[in-house]
Amino acid sequence: MVLLTEAEAKALLQKVLSYSKADECVVNLSGGESGNIRYARNEVSTSGSTINQNLQVQSAFGKKVGVATIDEFDDASLEKVVRRAEELAHLAPENPEYVSVLGPQQYLKSTGFFESTAKITPATRAEAIAKSLDVSGNQKLAAAGFLEDYRGYSAMMNSKGLFAYYPSTNVNFSLTVRTDDGTGSGYVTRGYSDFSKLDTSSATKIAVEKCLGSVGARALEPGKYTVILEPTAGVVLLENIFFGMDARSADEGRSFLSKPGGKTKLGEKIVDERVTIFSDPTNPELPASPWAGDGQPREKINWIEKGVVKNMAYSRFWAQKKGVKPVPFPSNVIMAGGTASLDDMIKSTQRGILVTKLWYIRTVDPQTLLLTGLTRDGTFYIENGKIKHPIKNFRFNESPVIMLNNLEALGKPERVVSTESNSNYLIPPMKIREFTFSSLSDAV
Amino acid sequence: MRRRDFIQLSGLGMSALMGSSIPVLGSTVPLSQLLEPRADAAAKKKLADVALNAARSKGATYADVRIGRYLQQFLFTREMKVQNITNAESYGVGIRVIANGTWGFSATSDVRPEAIAKCAETAVAIAKANSKLQKEPVDLAPQKGVGDVSWKTPLKKNAFEVPVQEKIDLLMKVNGEAMKNGAGFVTSNLFFINEQKYFASTDGSYIDQDVHRIWPTFTVTAVDRQAGKFKTRDALSSPMGMGYEYLDGSAADKIPGPNGLISYRNSYDMVEDATVAARQAKEKLTAKSIQSGKYDLVLDPNHLGLTIHESVGHATELDRVLGYEANYAGTSFATLDKWKSKNFQYGSKLVNIVADKTQPHTLGTVGYDDEGVPGKEWDLIKDGILVNYQAIRDQVKMLGGTESNGCCYADNWDSIQFQRMPNVSLKPSAEKRSVSDMIKGVDKGIYIMGRGSYSIDQQRYNFQFGGQLFYEIKNGQIVGMLDDVAYQSNTQEFWNSCVQLCDKDDYRTFGSFFDGKGQPSQVSAVSHGCPTTRFNGVNVINTGRKI
Numbered sequence: 001m002v003l004l005t006e007a008e009a010k011a012l013l014q015k016v017l018s019y020s021k022a023d024e025c026v027v028n029l030s031g032g033e034s035g036n037i038r039y040a041r042n043e044v045s046t047s048g049s050t051i052n053q054n055l056q057v058q059s060a061f062g063k064k065v066g067v068a069t070i071d072e073f074d075d076a077s078l079e080k081v082v083r084r085a086e087e088l089a090h091l092a093p094e095n096p097e098y099v100s101v102l103g104p105q106q107y108l109k110s111t112g113f114f115e116s117t118a119k120i121t122p123a124t125r126a127e128a129i130a131k132s133l134d135v136s137g138n139q140k141l142a143a144a145g146f147l148e149d150y151r152g153y154s155a156m157m158n159s160k161g162l163f164a165y166y167p168s169t170n171v172n173f174s175l176t177v178r179t180d181d182g183t184g185s186g187y188v189t190r191g192y193s194d195f196s197k198l199d200t201s202s203a204t205k206i207a208v209e210k211c212l213g214s215v216g217a218r219a220l221e222p223g224k225y226t227v228i229l230e231p232t233a234g235v236v237l238l239e240n241i242f243f244g245m246d247a248r249s250a251d252e253g254r255s256f257l258s259k260p261g262g263k264t265k266l267g268e269k270i271v272d273e274r275v276t277i278f279s280d281p282t283n284p285e286l287p288a289s290p291w292a293g294d295g296q297p298r299e300k301i302n303w304i305e306k307g308v309v310k311n312m313a314y315s316r317f318w319a320q321k322k323g324v325k326p327v328p329f330p331s332n333v334i335m336a337g338g339t340a341s342l343d344d345m346i347k348s349t350q351r352g353i354l355v356t357k358l359w360y361i362r363t364v365d366p367q368t369l370l371l372t373g374l375t376r377d378g379t380f381y382i383e384n385g386k387i388k389h390p391i392k393n394f395r396f397n398e399s400p401v402i403m404l405n406n407l408e409a410l411g412k413p414e415r416v417v418s419t420e421s422n423s424n425y426l427i428p429p430m431k432i433r434e435f436t437f438s439s440l441s442d443a444v
Numbered sequence: 445m446r447r448r449d450f451i452q453l454s455g456l457g458m459s460a461l462m463g464s465s466i467p468v469l470g471s472t473v474p475l476s477q478l479l480e481p482r483a484d485a486a487a488k489k490k491l492a493d494v495a496l497n498a499a500r501s502k503g504a505t506y507a508d509v510r511i512g513r514y515l516q517q518f519l520f521t522r523e524m525k526v527q528n529i530t531n532a533e534s535y536g537v538g539i540r541v542i543a544n545g546t547w548g549f550s551a552t553s554d555v556r557p558e559a560i561a562k563c564a565e566t567a568v569a570i571a572k573a574n575s576k577l578q579k580e581p582v583d584l585a586p587q588k589g590v591g592d593v594s595w596k597t598p599l600k601k602n603a604f605e606v607p608v609q610e611k612i613d614l615l616m617k618v619n620g621e622a623m624k625n626g627a628g629f630v631t632s633n634l635f636f637i638n639e640q641k642y643f644a645s646t647d648g649s650y651i652d653q654d655v656h657r658i659w660p661t662f663t664v665t666a667v668d669r670q671a672g673k674f675k676t677r678d679a680l681s682s683p684m685g686m687g688y689e690y691l692d693g694s695a696a697d698k699i700p701g702p703n704g705l706i707s708y709r710n711s712y713d714m715v716e717d718a719t720v721a722a723r724q725a726k727e728k729l730t731a732k733s734i735q736s737g738k739y740d741l742v743l744d745p746n747h748l749g750l751t752i753h754e755s756v757g758h759a760t761e762l763d764r765v766l767g768y769e770a771n772y773a774g775t776s777f778a779t780l781d782k783w784k785s786k787n788f789q790y791g792s793k794l795v796n797i798v799a800d801k802t803q804p805h806t807l808g809t810v811g812y813d814d815e816g817v818p819g820k821e822w823d824l825i826k827d828g829i830l831v832n833y834q835a836i837r838d839q840v841k842m843l844g845g846t847e848s849n850g851c852c853y854a855d856n857w858d859s860i861q862f863q864r865m866p867n868v869s870l871k872p873s874a875e876k877r878s879v880s881d882m883i884k885g886v887d888k889g890i891y892i893m894g895r896g897s898y899s900i901d902q903q904r905y906n907f908q909f910g911g912q913l914f915y916e917i918k919n920g921q922i923v924g925m926l927d928d929v930a931y932q933s934n935t936q937e938f939w940n941s942c943v944q945l946c947d948k949d950d951y952r953t954f955g956s957f958f959d960g961k962g963q964p965s966q967v968s969a970v971s972h973g974c975p976t977t978r979f980n981g982v983n984v985i986n987t988g989r990k991i
Binding site for chain 2: 036038040041043044045046047048050093095096097126142144145146148174175176178182185187252253254256258259260261262270359360361362363364365366367368369370372373374376393395397399401402438439440441442443444
């Protein structure tokens with residue numbers, strides 16, 4: 001019984017809290033099953049599944065806090081974990097950053113659990129992979145891919161009567177197709193909450209097309225180019241902005257959102273006015289938990305609105321210290337876009353480069369969010385509105401903040417999986433001018 | 445049941461780990477539980493035999509079983525506060541079999557004999573099911589059974605037995621000294637890992653091992669609020685295959701460098717390093733911005749270790765070469781034809797790179813790997829020529845070999861073991877040469893210490909590395925600190941520009957504690973030894989930008 005219903009979770013949490021003798025107690029509960037199948041060189045290499053349930057108790061006496069976890073849910077274990085959290089709290093020094101737990105909250109409705117994903121079996125996974133191998137099979141190509149799915153829930157309750165429950169499902173699929181002689185490589189990734197939307201066959205066609213299209217790449221001189229970043233490429237750069245929205249780091253002077261004189265960039269325009277980045281747990285394309293781990297409601301919130309920093313994330317402690325409303329880190333991030341398709345964006349490009357994937361992204365300078373990394377698995381030269389030929393991979397050194405100031409156009413947002421963090425986002429394709437490529441790579 | 449949590453460290457100002465996360469395996473437990481022994485070797489042997497017999501009786505032609513207890517203690521602090529202390533234990537059994545020529549794997553946390561037998565049967569059933577998709581049967585290199593043996597990391601002080609308060613006191617002292625010396629912020633951490641692994645196989649091996657690892661580290665941040673600038677400096681420690689004695693800070697293991705810089709070998713003085721780091725972070729705020737161009741680089745082992753890891757370590761993993769990691773980590777430029785040619789000049793003639801599972805104090809060293817092969821040492825690059833790869837039992841025959849290199853590893857009992865990087869190290873020069881001697885010969889260069897930003901392509905050709913400390917060398921002398929430095933090169937070009945190495949007295953190890961590979965991703969820990977080494981005419985870029 002790993003997947004508890006809302007009523008079952010509530011009953012279990014009430015039982016745990018009934019053992020508590022602390023001033024305040026918070027119990028977080030989660031459970032889920034995940035399964036995967038991996039293939040390489042056109043055959044299955046490994047497969048597996050994992051069952052996981054966990055309960056965490058945080059007990060506080062004044063500002064002395066203890067945390068303990070357990071994965072067995074019989075009565076004796078539940079009581080034991082509460083006692084252990086209380087013992088640890090008694091032993092702990094006072095935590096000056098402890099904030100009293102929240103009372104009951106209202107949450108938005110978000111539907112992130114899909115039966116289609118929840119009922120995936122090893123056979124379903126094998127079938128999905130077989131469909132992919134059917135497409136890449138007879139063409140002197142080597143396919144290597146990975147499919148992983150998850151179904152689970154998280155829930156919490158505290159001694160002030162707050163209760164929250166959120167079930168969700170997810171499936172991520174990724175595939176690299178290479179020519180047998182190693183001269184071409186293409187990639188595709190797909191992420192959905194609802195497995196019925198995953199078509200491994202059509203996804204595989206895209207990877208095959210990119211693989212075959214990338215054969216015979218020519219070298220272009222490194223330098224500044226207009227680029228069209230497919231969402232899979234753009235997201236790994238944008239993610240560094242999303243991760244960097246913490247108010248405390250900005251206030252402390254050690255964030256790209258800090259500025260001279262000890263102030264922050266809150267309220268300032270930092271990127272092109274067409275850029276709006278927001279979170280909305282109720283988005284049907286990217287449903288996400290409407291509450292944060294400490295019970296705070298997650299609402300629709302704009303982080304960057306028309307180029308201006310509208311909000312930063314404030315922990316409850318930091319918000320209290322600064323006298324502002326706390327803002328939890330989001331459970332999803334969406335970048336607004338336009339209506340243009342990728343094809344339209346290519347058609348409107350005189351001279352540029354289509355980047356389909358970026359790889360090995362690392363921060364070079366956290367002050368400016370300068371990132372480095374490389375193009376991978378299909379990079380193409382565009383001339384007079386058409387893809388002319390594949391090009392060799394480049395290393396880039398670019399900051400997403402500078403990049404979003406050099407914005408030319410935004411396409412229609414689509415759901416993508418970050419190849420760096422494995423998280424899902426809604427991101428438009430972006431056309432950017434003067435994107436900095438600093439050297440060539442021989443890698444295919 | 446399995447719990448695999450990740451402690452997100454992003455935003456904690458810990459640049460060495462920024463963008464990555466720290467995996468916590470198992471359930472958090474009271475400290476006392478980490479010190480209580482579980483089953484002894486005799487009891488584990490009985491359980492192992494249950495698994496092996498069950499697998500054989502269901503038709504397995506080979507089986508191995510790992511009864512693993514994985515302990516972790518992690519401490520996280522920030523300024524004068526303890527943020528988190530995690531004690532975690534994970535205990536269970538992983539069983540791997542070959543049936544119908546195909547691998548099958550299953551794992552369970554239920555260590556009763558009947559559950560283990562059932563788990564073995566499941567592994568066989570999975571192998572048989574997957575064999576329908578198999579094209580070529582697994583061809584396992586032979587390994588003679590070693591009987592009942594045991595191995596333990598040689599250590600003086602088991603870190604898990606050191607009181608938590610002593611560790612907190614150390615970190616508070618580290619943070620306090622850093623703040624006193626000009627740090628605006630400081631985070632410091634201690635990571636301790638103990639793998640108690642019992643391995644048995646149908647080859648007749650029963651191997652009991654007790655493996656320990658330690659990593660003390662910190663990041664200090666200096667902020668100039670008026671200018672709106674901040675700079676960080678990470679610890680110059682190395683993760684080690686040692687006990688708590690690594691933190692003794694013994695004078696004999698301190699290597700004095702040029703300009704009062706200090707390096708550490710097999711003993712680390714964390715308080716001293718934090719004190720120096722705070723001053724250096726402040727100095728970085730006003731350091732000269734580099735003029736891009738070609739420079740001769742003098743690379744300290746605490747920096748060069750990561751370059752070795754990325755450009756040689758990963759490139760010579762046979763599973764990558766063959767395409768098994770194509771969808772994630774990538775493939776490799778060091779293809780089989782280059783190896784077969786016996787004349788592929790990976791580096792200059794001075795470049796001798798060895799793989800090993802035997803160097804004292806290192807992360808990769810064990811008695812036996814996770815498929816029962818004894819630890820050994822072998823050449824990867826000899827006199828600049830690519831001569832071998834890293835291969836395990838089911839791969840080595842693809843190279844025409846008959847014996848595994850012994851570098852198979854799983855990060856937990858419920859993860860399937862696969863090829864992981866052994867220690868990969870650059871041999872020192874036989875000629876006597878110190879760092880000061882080396883710097884004296886450089887007209888226009890940069891001396892680089894510490895692990896900074898790093899990125900390399902999926903076939904390991906093109907890379908870019910930053911560092912923690914950069915010093916300008918002019919006419920044989922260090923003239924001052926530099927900032928905004930990163931170098932870019934191509935692996936083969938870079939290693940062929942290697943012109944000089946220091947001797948064994950300068951040899952030290954660098955380590956990577958949470959190296960990721962595979963889908964689902966597994967971590968492993970690996971060391972890289974080398975002396976300070978000079979590379980001529982490397983392309984250096986300026987990374988300074990304005991936003």
